């Protein structure tokens with residue numbers, strides 16, 4: 001047993017966090033309270049912001065950032081609370097729990113002293129009911145912070161520092177490249193940068209130059225044609241000319257690689273592609289750009305709500321090559337993407353509440369759904385067609401294991417090595433494997449399979 005500890009975080013630079021009002025602080029705590037009741041963070045946040053017409057732009061950004069941070073660092077904040085003598089288990093009211101986390105986040109991650117924090121949290125309110133007195137909060141923010149006690153292993157220490165539930169940290173540590181688990185944990189716990197795809201004919205360099213003209217700094221991503229990452233924080237990029245002209249799509253770098261694995265623009269131009277788990281059409285739009293106006297993309301999804309969102313995005317972009325046939329038939333498609341429902345363990349940086357609701361049993365359930373979805377899709381594929389199976393999971397159980405089980409039952413299919421379509425740094429064996437600590441954005445997996453021309 002190698003015991004190990006970690007350092008408390010260095011506070012963010014002041015301009016990273018902004019200066020909130022009491023109203024903004026209250027809203028962030030209210031959003032966290034909803035998350036503690038089991039509501040999904042993304043939807044709750046968007047509803048609260050919609051209903052908060054009295055908050056200015058800076059305040060809204062603070063609410064979004066702070067409420068994500070409270071989910072992101074929950075385990076570390078509770079650890080600090082315990083070491084400071086306020087055991088989280090003894091706090092009966094959720095409101096008290098949320099207030100403690102908020103105060104400790106402001107202390108540890110924003111470097112605030114009680115004098116600066118008090119206006120945000122002092123009685124009356126800011127949330128009701130509340131049993132914590134101001135002097136209890138003051139003590140949490142002002143008492144000396146002891147060094148974190150040693151954990152059983154470097155991975156266990158990293159799991160506390162980067163707030164991963166124990167079971168998930170153990171799973172991820174077993175699957176991470178040797179010696180890199182702590183880096184994976186850290187990468188899954190950082191607010192992600194805004195990642196963009198330059199839509200053809202624009203390329204990443206021209207997009208970066210156009211953004212620079214409007215003082216938005218960005219850089220192209222090596223090895224991923226068309227991908228760029230915004231350097232500065234803030235939302236100015238959304239008002240930029242290329243964004244308003246719809247020449248840019250917000251899309252994770254790994255998602256762009258999955259679309260690239262479906263085929264080059266030359267291979268796909270004028271062809272038919274299908275996207276069977278299209279959701280809000282993120283990858284559908286990438287496929288539509290690749291097949292071009294003379295090609296076709298057939299999109300479907302189990303969820304009517306997500307599909308309606310996808311349909312709306314496609315309509316706004318005027319992509320007439322995309323249709324949403326019901327039922328979705330695949331016989332005419334040369335390439336079919338199965339962007340399967342998954343645990344989202346590669347996207348925890350973006351969805352920080354997901355790690356607290358995910359359970360090992362759910363991963364097993366998802367594995368069964370993925371196997372079924374892949375087999376059903378394969379059954380309606382034309383001979384010679386390509387099937388791309390993708391997830392934003394880091395777990396083998398949802399990735400290699402699903403594909404290998406599929407191949408063992410479907411001798412008519414073979415793997416086409418991902419290296420033929422994406423840069424070698426994103427490949428592990430024949431598969432696409434994007435690790436969140438090695439590149440920008442989240443973690444992803446994909447396999448490119450081809451049905452033999454003559455059915456076996």
Ligand SMILES: C[S@@+](CC[C@H](N)C(=O)[O-])C[C@H]1O[C@@H](n2cnc3c(N)ncnc32)[C@H](O)[C@@H]1O
Pocket residue numbers: 255276277278279280281282283284300301302303306339340341342373
């Ligand atoms: C990872 S998300 C898709 C994200 C989307 N492709 C994108 O790039 O924005 C998985 C999607 O699969 C859908 N789904 C789940 N089970 C399905 C099934 N049996 N058939 C089709 N879609 C399904 C979910 O509704 C969800 O939208």
